[in-house]
Amino acid sequence: MTRIVRLTLDDVIHDAGQVSIRLGDPPSPVPEPFARLLLDHLQDRPNTATATDPDSRWLFPGRRLAARLRGRLRILTGRRKLPTAGCVDSQTVRAAETVGAAACGYDAGKKLKGQKRHVVVDTLGLLLCVMVTRCVGARP
Structure with missing residues (x-):
């Protein structure tokens, strides 16, 4: 992009x-x-x-x-200009070495240290929003 x-x-x-x-x-x-x-x-x-x-x-x-x-x-594509519905998904991504410790967290479900990428798309799959947060989960 x-x-x-x-x-x-x-x-x-x-x-x-x-x-x-x-x-x-x-x-x-x-x-x-x-x-x-x-x-x-x-x-x-x-x-x-x-x-x-x-x-x-x-x-x-x-x-x-x-x-x-x-x-x-x-x-x-014959749709209205503004979407009325969407889909939310999140993924855990392993943080690079250059990412500071304060920006990283731990995903206990996936047993991975990194960040969460939250994505919202409309019904055509066109991107509406992306948000990156630190993982929040208890360590085992």
Whole structure:
């Protein structure tokens, strides 16, 4: 996701009806309906009037990338823009060595030291929210 947020207008290639995006070398083709969604976004980029630099070359200026794209994708699939139902899941992930001790906990059920990743998605599987917390559980 961090690579997508850093994309500029120059990373989108529209040539002979094919839309590609430069995530690496060679550029990756963008399939329909995402290609149409991306071209619509280029025509009407949000936050250009309120951004620090209205002439910014960022493809996704501002901080609401996921919400804007999720709403457009939902409309393309025939759904309402805002979801009315979702699914919550959590996973225990082993913490890296660089993660401080205060940010880690212990999951007694999985017998794992690390963090919990809580994810909420809508009925299409589109991401609504991610939250990372320390595991909370009694040690055996």
